Amino acid sequence: MNALALKKGASKKSAYDLKNPLGDEVETHTLSVIVDNESGVLARVIGLFSGRGYNIDSLTVAETDHEGHLSRVTIVTTGTPAVIEQIKAQLDRMVPIHSVSDLTVDGPSVERELAMIKVSGKGDKRVEAMRLADIFRANVVDTTLTSFVFEITGTPEKIDAFVELMRPLGLTDLARTGVAALPRGL
Amino acid sequence: MTRQMTGAQIVVQALKDQGVDTVFGYPGGAVLPIYDEIFQQNEIRHIIVRHEQAATHAAEGYARSTGKPGVVLVTSGPGATNAVTGMTDALLDSIPMIVLTGQVPTFMIGNDAFQEADTIGITRPCTKHNWLVKDTNILAETIHQAFHVATTGRPGPVLVDIPKDVQFAMGDYTTKLKSKTSHYQPRIKGDIDSITKAVEMLEKAKRPIIYSGGGVINSGVGASQLLRELADATGAPITSTLMGLGAYPASGKNWLGMLGMHGTYEANMAMHDCDFMLCVGARFDDRITGRTDAFSPNSYKVHIDIDPSSINKIIHVDTPIIGDIGHVLEDMLKVWKSRGRKTNAAGIAKWQAKISEWKAVDCLKYQSSDTIIKPQYALQRLEVLTKGRDRYITTEVGQHQMWAAQYLTFEDPHRFMTSGGLGTMGYGTPASMGVQIAHPESLVVNVAGEASWLMNMQEMGTATQYNLQTKQFILNNERLGMVRQWQELLHGSRYSHSWSESLPDFVKLAEAFGAKGIRCSDPADLDDAIMEMLDHDGPVIFDCLVEKHENCYPMIPSGAAHNEMIMGDASTEGAITGKGGALV
Numbered sequence: 001m002n003a004l005a006l007k008k009g010a011s012k013k014s015a016y017d018l019k020n021p022l023g024d025e026v027e028t029h030t031l032s033v034i035v036d037n038e039s040g041v042l043a044r045v046i047g048l049f050s051g052r053g054y055n056i057d058s059l060t061v062a063e064t065d066h067e068g069h070l071s072r073v074t075i076v077t078t079g080t081p082a083v084i085e086q087i088k089a090q091l092d093r094m095v096p097i098h099s100v101s102d103l104t105v106d107g108p109s110v111e112r113e114l115a116m117i118k119v120s121g122k123g124d125k126r127v128e129a130m131r132l133a134d135i136f137r138a139n140v141v142d143t144t145l146t147s148f149v150f151e152i153t154g155t156p157e158k159i160d161a162f163v164e165l166m167r168p169l170g171l172t173d174l175a176r177t178g179v180a181a182l183p184r185g186l
Numbered sequence: 187m188t189r190q191m192t193g194a195q196i197v198v199q200a201l202k203d204q205g206v207d208t209v210f211g212y213p214g215g216a217v218l219p220i221y222d223e224i225f226q227q228n229e230i231r232h233i234i235v236r237h238e239q240a241a242t243h244a245a246e247g248y249a250r251s252t253g254k255p256g257v258v259l260v261t262s263g264p265g266a267t268n269a270v271t272g273m274t275d276a277l278l279d280s281i282p283m284i285v286l287t288g289q290v291p292t293f294m295i296g297n298d299a300f301q302e303a304d305t306i307g308i309t310r311p312c313t314k315h316n317w318l319v320k321d322t323n324i325l326a327e328t329i330h331q332a333f334h335v336a337t338t339g340r341p342g343p344v345l346v347d348i349p350k351d352v353q354f355a356m357g358d359y360t361t362k363l364k365s366k367t368s369h370y371q372p373r374i375k376g377d378i379d380s381i382t383k384a385v386e387m388l389e390k391a392k393r394p395i396i397y398s399g400g401g402v403i404n405s406g407v408g409a410s411q412l413l414r415e416l417a418d419a420t421g422a423p424i425t426s427t428l429m430g431l432g433a434y435p436a437s438g439k440n441w442l443g444m445l446g447m448h449g450t451y452e453a454n455m456a457m458h459d460c461d462f463m464l465c466v467g468a469r470f471d472d473r474i475t476g477r478t479d480a481f482s483p484n485s486y487k488v489h490i491d492i493d494p495s496s497i498n499k500i501i502h503v504d505t506p507i508i509g510d511i512g513h514v515l516e517d518m519l520k521v522w523k524s525r526g527r528k529t530n531a532a533g534i535a536k537w538q539a540k541i542s543e544w545k546a547v548d549c550l551k552y553q554s555s556d557t558i559i560k561p562q563y564a565l566q567r568l569e570v571l572t573k574g575r576d577r578y579i580t581t582e583v584g585q586h587q588m589w590a591a592q593y594l595t596f597e598d599p600h601r602f603m604t605s606g607g608l609g610t611m612g613y614g615t616p617a618s619m620g621v622q623i624a625h626p627e628s629l630v631v632n633v634a635g636e637a638s639w640l641m642n643m644q645e646m647g648t649a650t651q652y653n654l655q656t657k658q659f660i661l662n663n664e665r666l667g668m669v670r671q672w673q674e675l676l677h678g679s680r681y682s683h684s685w686s687e688s689l690p691d692f693v694k695l696a697e698a699f700g701a702k703g704i705r706c707s708d709p710a711d712l713d714d715a716i717m718e719m720l721d722h723d724g725p726v727i728f729d730c731l732v733e734k735h736e737n738c739y740p741m742i743p744s745g746a747a748h749n750e751m752i753m754g755d756a757s758t759e760g761a762i763t764g765k766g767g768a769l770v
């Protein structure tokens with residue numbers, strides 16, 4: 001990770017150019033963080049975000065290397081480029097953090113999220129929900145005569161789209177895992 | 187072969203292994219096994235303070251005056267919570283400190299047991315890292331790791347929380363050498379391309395400035411030497427933050443004085459007008475920058491720091507160099523010499539002429555008086571009467587702190603201990619005791635305000651118990667002077683609760699503690715009174731009654747730029763306007 005891959009030269013002009021050398025635009029980044037799997041490590045990461053006023057859009061964590069006691073935390077966050085750089089630098093200096101990579105800038109990556117969606121209804125609405133679930137390749141993991149629980153994986157955008165379609169058809173409950181992500185290729 | 191010991195023995199052995207000679211602490215139920223081990227040995231000296239906050243500040247004073255980490259031992263619950271302020275202080279000022287806390291037994295954690303507090307949870311944001319040790323077998327290794335983290339990279343406070351059953355249980359002792367190496371290994375060497383780029387810009391600079399900070403002092407005495415060499419060889423004027431005073435000598439020919447909110451006119455003007463800024467181990471704190479969008483608008487900025495998160499946090503820089511100051515400066519000098527020691531001599535000569543004009547403004551002049559002791563005068567006399575002595579200064583927080591930075595001079599690093607980042611009133615008294623313990627033969631003076639001094643005055647007991655010679659030099663204006671100054675500037679002189687009412691008689695107070703008390707209110711008596719303080723063999727409280735409504739100048743009002751300073755004789759009406767009023 002290079003926390004300092006910043007455009008240069010902004011400070012050579014007027015003082016007012018100093019204000020936002022990297023622009024005001026808020027961006028969304030997916031960070032992949034390898035941490036020691038020890039108690040309290042998630043509290044540290046979350047405490048950093050809340051203490052310094054950074055956003056967490058989604059956060060997932062699970063052990064990925066049992067022998068090495070390592071977990072992967074995947075964080076989706078939003079902020080101006082300067083804030084994103086700060087977040088990465090602040091994470092990287094924490095003692096239990098081994099590495100921080102920014103999947104959004106490091107090259108192509110794949111992102112997936114899993115959601116479970118409960119839809120209650122009868123008649124046409126029930127049929128339509130089933131038909132749409134088919135199109136989205138969502139699986140039925142539980143059913144009664146008046147409800148389904150669908151399981152769907154995909155990008156967060158795909159899940160958003162499916163959820164919006166289910167709302168008028170009787171969506172009653174929703175659980176999402178948040179994003180897991182990896183860089184593509186070797 | 188591993189050695190079996192109790193957890194409490196492991197704690198003491200690990201401290202010895204780490205070369206610890208002094209621990210500042212206060213006992214209680216949850217650390218009794220460790221205190222029992224301390225009782226049965228003589229290698230480590232335990233200093234019993236009167237309040238756990240004082241233990242942390244004493245450890246900070248010890249650490250900052252020696253370059254070694256400070257060690258604190260306190261009990262669970264209230265012992266740990268009392269230590270929070272000192273840990274936060276050490277975090278903001280990058281002071282290496284190891285705090286060992288007792289905890290209720292592992293099987294009682296979570297039950298709201300007597301004197302249970304979630305110490306790890308409470309101290310997570312005010313430590314560099316902390317550990318709860320639930321297994322005696324990993325206790326030694328955890329303590330060694332704690333020392334490594336506290337002293338490596340950007341130094342800071344760490345905490346090891348040790349439940350009482352872990353202290354009693356038997357476990358394996360792992361030596362420092364046998365402990366597994368940590369993956370926490372911050373970068374030490376700077377990137378050579380960036381260093382070369384910085385040198386190129388320095389060679390061309392017409393108006394260079396070096397802006398140095400506490401990082402230089404943390405990097406060790408060698409870093410200060412290299413900084414001096416760089417400034418003197420290139421002719422670059424140099425200023426410093428409060429935390430960095432002494433890294434470059436105040437008597438040095440390129441010295442501009444401190445910069446920032448109460449910095450000198452010449453330092454701030456030079457920061458604003460420079461065309462090349464070399465920031466060495468400082469962090470563009472808001473006390474330094476003033477309004478950030480008007481901060482040094484025309485300069486090429488190089489920032490050397492061991493902590494990558496300090497880079498571009500507040501001010502965008504052109505060339506960041508991540509690494510240890512000593513290593514980077516060494517490489518920088520090498521590169522600069524190998525390229526032929528070039529400077530823009532003509533440009534720098536003009537620049538120095540400009541700086542001389544700014545110096546001629548004499549921004550630290552003040553209205554003197556024959557009848558009342560001006561606080562600035564008191565410090566000037568202290569300076570003259572202690573000049574050349576083996577002297578350490580600590581301060582409390584307020585106007586007196588800024589005056590100390592302005593009117594006392596520092597020739598060497600590790601000589602000035604003050605609470606910079608957190609601005610903790612009550613820091614100076616215990617810090618002065620930590621310094622005195624580390625340097626028993628030296629003169630240690632705590633420049634205090636009467637209000638700050640009261641915040642940890644119980645430590646006079648520690649001073650008399652250990653016959654610590656510290657001189658408590660109180661500039662008593664009977665006001666929360668700095669608060670009063672802001673109320674004058676910002677709140678229409680409505681002095682809401684900024685009086686020090688019902689002050690104790692400091693002379694009697696000194697006597698009550700078994701120390702010496704001296705009071706002085708007449709400028710004519712001041713020299714003799716200071717000499718009496720210096721000559722006394724033992725702790726002294728010096729109650730110096732000073733002008734009550736003196737303001738500390740120069741000042742960059744909050745929300746203003748470096749070239750918009752207000753000076754001592756200028757009108758201050760409307761100095762802080764608009765958004766500046768919301769800043770602290």
Ligand SMILES: Cc1ncc(C[n+]2csc(CCOP(=O)(O)OP(=O)(O)O)c2C)c(N)n1
Nearest residue numbers: 584585586609611635636637638666667668
């Ligand atoms: C623990 C703490 N509480 C409050 C403050 C806010 N504060 C900053 S300076 C100051 C007044 C200090 O008065 P004194 O010690 O007498 O110093 P003076 O400014 O008069 O020299 C106060 C209350 C602080 N810095 N620390």
Ligand SMILES: [Mg+2]
Nearest residue numbers: 635636665667
């Ligand atoms: Mg006062």
